[in-house]
Amino acid sequence: MSATWTDPAAEAVARLVAVRTGFTYAQQYPAKTEESIRRSMAAQGVASVSEYLALLERTPQAMEQLMDELTIRETYFFREPRHFEFIRDQILPQLREARGHEHVLRAWSAGCASGEEAYSLAILMAQSGLSDAASVLGTDISQAALTTARGGRYRDWSLRGAGSKFMSSWFRAAGPAWELIEPIRRKVRFAYLNLSLDAWPSHVSGTLGMDLILCRNVLIYFDAWTVEQVARRLCASLAPGGWLVTASSDPTLGRNAGLEPHVTEYGVFYQRPVVEQRPLLHDAHESPAPPIKPRRAARQQPARKVRRPLETPEPASAPLAVGDRARAALLAGEYRRVLELIPDLRGEADACRLRVDALANHRGPEAASDAAEEALRHHPLSTALHFRHAVLLSSLGRLKDSEQALRRVIYLDRRLAVAHFALGALHWRGRRLEAARRCYRTAERICRASPPDVELPLADGQSAGSLAAAAARHLSALGGQEEAIPA
Numbered sequence: 001m002s003a004t005w006t007d008p009a010a011e012a013v014a015r016l017v018a019v020r021t022g023f024t025y026a027q028q029y030p031a032k033t034e035e036s037i038r039r040s041m042a043a044q045g046v047a048s049v050s051e052y053l054a055l056l057e058r059t060p061q062a063m064e065q066l067m068d069e070l071t072i073r074e075t076y077f078f079r080e081p082r083h084f085e086f087i088r089d090q091i092l093p094q095l096r097e098a099r100g101h102e103h104v105l106r107a108w109s110a111g112c113a114s115g116e117e118a119y120s121l122a123i124l125m126a127q128s129g130l131s132d133a134a135s136v137l138g139t140d141i142s143q144a145a146l147t148t149a150r151g152g153r154y155r156d157w158s159l160r161g162a163g164s165k166f167m168s169s170w171f172r173a174a175g176p177a178w179e180l181i182e183p184i185r186r187k188v189r190f191a192y193l194n195l196s197l198d199a200w201p202s203h204v205s206g207t208l209g210m211d212l213i214l215c216r217n218v219l220i221y222f223d224a225w226t227v228e229q230v231a232r233r234l235c236a237s238l239a240p241g242g243w244l245v246t247a248s249s250d251p252t253l254g255r256n257a258g259l260e261p262h263v264t265e266y267g268v269f270y271q272r273p274v275v276e277q278r279p280l281l282h283d284a285h286e287s288p289a290p291p292i293k294p295r296r297a298a299r300q301q302p303a304r305k306v307r308r309p310l311e312t313p314e315p316a317s318a319p320l321a322v323g324d325r326a327r328a329a330l331l332a333g334e335y336r337r338v339l340e341l342i343p344d345l346r347g348e349a350d351a352c353r354l355r356v357d358a359l360a361n362h363r364g365p366e367a368a369s370d371a372a373e374e375a376l377r378h379h380p381l382s383t384a385l386h387f388r389h390a391v392l393l394s395s396l397g398r399l400k401d402s403e404q405a406l407r408r409v410i411y412l413d414r415r416l417a418v419a420h421f422a423l424g425a426l427h428w429r430g431r432r433l434e435a436a437r438r439c440y441r442t443a444e445r446i447c448r449a450s451p452p453d454v455e456l457p458l459a460d461g462q463s464a465g466s467l468a469a470a471a472a473r474h475l476s477a478l479g480g481q482e483e484a485i486p487a
């Protein structure tokens with residue numbers, strides 16, 4: 001490891017990268033980092049490092065391009081095969097038994113690089129007969145890696161090791177490369193996500209209610225504080241009873257992340273327990289000016305005891321109303337039970353929302369989006385349903401429709417910070433940076449007007465303080481000129 005910088009401005013670049021992305025690795029390897037900076041400067045046509053630093057401060061695209069240079073994207077199909085054996089032999093059967101056969105398993109490769117890990121999961125699901133009952137999300141901070149991932153074409157090098165066994169069944173030859181067959185490609189959706197910017201888990205990023213997360217060989221690039229923050233968020237992304245798999249070289253995660261470690265002959269795996277859970281998709285407030293629920297009130301609820309992970313909670317002694325039972329089932333990740341309890345969309349908006357949430361987790365975003373649309377015909381003024389609909393449309397890639405739905409939410413309730421935040425994310429995706437900045441500023445202003453520990457409506461349990469911090473970090477990552485915040 002070289003410990004010296006030849007140019008102090010390069011060290012400042014590495015510091016900026018660490019602040020904006022949590023990627024502290026660049027600070028530890030000055031020589032390698034300076035080499036990446038030089039390549040990026042050439043690509044941007046910039047002559048001096050200080051000029052380049054200024055460009056990074058104000059242009060998110062320049063930062064993205066530098067991240068493409070800095071990140072180590074080493075990966076291959078079925079890397080650490082023991083992990084995939086454990087998933088196939090232990091995790092999938094357990095989840096299937098607990099969630100029911102109709103449940104669509106949701107898996108996420110967080111830090112997926114060029115997609116090999118995400119596609120390995122899709123192949124494993126297909127081998128386990130779960131082709132129609134699983135979906136996989138792959139996210140990364142490197143746009144270049146995501147472009148390769150979406151292409152689904154790989155060289156032999158990506159198929160070294162255990163991967164080579166799968167070539168004939170799941171790939172077809174495409175010149176010197178191997179192309180994944182369409183049914184596997186269809187199962188995986190790729191998206192940009194910076195794990196160390198704390199705007200997730202969220203509906204917008206589709207990172208809630210996961211049954212299985214692989215976050216391998218990513219945490220090693222973060223400092224201890226960022227590892228802890230990311231671990232907590234990964235736990236919150238999991239549905240109760242869901243599993244997290246890290247690499248054997250990754251830092252061990254403490255119990256304070258909320259995860260239960262399982263030491264097995266296949267390695268260490270983590271599971272989110274089924275106690276003290278929050279709803280996967282949080283309770284809605286239907287009034288145009290929603291009351292803000294103090295966090296403390298939520299904590300006073302007694303933690304529900306379960307007999308074993310992934311099991312239905314004990315029924316309370318007094319019979320519960322259908323809505324409460326459905327809410328409890330949603331909390332426990334029993335989506336099929338929610339659908340049995342609320343079999344159609346003819347009831348109150350709140351019941352419809354529970355059904356939509358269960359459908360999103362059980363059958364996927366398309367079925368849930370259709371249901372939300374139908375429910376909105378009966379409840380056109382429901383901000384919660386409009387917001388759900390917006391999120392689902394965004395996860396289906398229908399960004400224009402999603403934007404319109406978010407505008408409806410904001411029209412109905414201008415104080416909904418999450419709606420401004422979500423609209424900011426859509427603008428960012430569409431490269432409308434000034435519009436994105438405006439939305440994040442509004443979200444931050446609304447959040448700062450509340451005590452930091454109050455839970456925000458429709459925010460998946462996020463507090464005003466944490467959403468304000470997320471908005472501030474997004475604003476910092478977006479760079480650009482500060483504008484006066486409108487009163």
Ligand SMILES: C[S@@+](CC[C@H](N)C(=O)[O-])C[C@H]1O[C@@H](n2cnc3c(N)ncnc32)[C@H](O)[C@@H]1O
Nearest residue numbers: 071074075111113140141142194195196216217
């Ligand atoms: C070594 S690869 C791991 C790929 C795969 N998970 C595996 O184990 O084979 C690490 C990946 O983490 C990504 N990464 C680094 N920092 C990140 C961040 N803050 N958010 C999301 N991804 C990040 C890098 O772009 C890179 O693609």
